[in-house]
Amino acid sequence: MASSSRIFPVYLPVCVAIAVVVVIAGSFAYPPLAASSAAAMTPEAVAARLAPMAHEEFVAAAPAAHALRSGQTVYSGLCIACHGAGVAGAPKVGDKKAWGPRIGQGFDTLVKHATEGFKAMPPKGGGADLDPQEVARAVAWMADQAGASFKEP
Ligand code: HEC
Numbered sequence: 001m002a003s004s005s006r007i008f009p010v011y012l013p014v015c016v017a018i019a020v021v022v023v024i025a026g027s028f029a030y031p032p033l034a035a036s037s038a039a040a041m042t043p044e045a046v047a048a049r050l051a052p053m054a055h056e057e058f059v060a061a062a063p064a065a066h067a068l069r070s071g072q073t074v075y076s077g078l079c080i081a082c083h084g085a086g087v088a089g090a091p092k093v094g095d096k097k098a099w100g101p102r103i104g105q106g107f108d109t110l111v112k113h114a115t116e117g118f119k120a121m122p123p124k125g126g127g128a129d130l131d132p133q134e135v136a137r138a139v140a141w142m143a144d145q146a147g148a149s150f151k152e153p
Contacts, residue, residue, distance in 0.1 A: 068131055068133050068134050068137070069134050069137075070137060070141070070152065071134075071137035071138045071139070071140050071141025071142070071152045072141050074127070074130065074134050074135070074137060074138035074141075075093070075138050075141055075142055078125050078126070078127045078130075078138075079093075079125050079138050079142065080093070081125075082121075082125070083142060086098075088120045089119075089120055090120070090121065091146075093142050093145050093146070094145045094146055095146060096146045096147050098146070099142075099143060099146030099147070099148070100146070100147070102143075103143050103146065103147070103148045107136075107139070107140065107143070107148075107150045110139050110143060111135065111136045111139050114135050114136075114138070114139045115132060115135050115136075125138075133153055136152075136153045137152040137153060140152045140153070
């Protein structure tokens with residue numbers, strides 16, 4: 001204790017001096033925070049910084065937005081919920097007996113029913129964001145599993 005209390009008064013001014021140097025040097029190294037952030041946070045400045053990123057995201061997302069999913073993909077992601085097990089009287093995928101008379105109505109009628117809804121079948125199977133062509137593809141894929149030979153549009 002005796003030795004540390006003798007050393008302490010020597011170190012204290014050194015510490016204070018270092019702290020002062022750090023604070024002063026810091027204010028040169030970094031522009032004053034308040035001024036820079038006010039200018040940097042204007043909507044124009046923020047938009048300008050985000051613009052390159054937003055553009056890249058848009059370019060990356062654009063092809064994906066137009067890439068239609070295959071009938072099987074749509075089926076596996078949505079239609080399977082009812083048509084997989086035959087929920088609520090839905091014709092099961094691959095069930096020729098259940099699909100036969102329906103296929104007999106023709107592709108266009110099936111697509112119309114799948115798109116607009118038909119009895120317990122909700123419009124687009126509940127997939128409101130599905131592209132009409134994706135619905136038609138899923139119809140073709142499902143019917144083909146039960147013996148039809150429709151081509152996915
Ligand atoms: C919520 C359950 C449910 C989902 C999800 C669903 N369906 Fe259906 N679907 C049904 C039911 C129930 C029927 C039978 C309706 C009837 O004839 O009584 C049916 C019938 C159909 C038919 C036959 C229509 C006709 O004219 O006989 C087609 C085609 C069809 N669905 C396509 C689809 C497609 C494509 C999807 C996915 C995008 C889908 N369904 C998702 C319940 C569903």
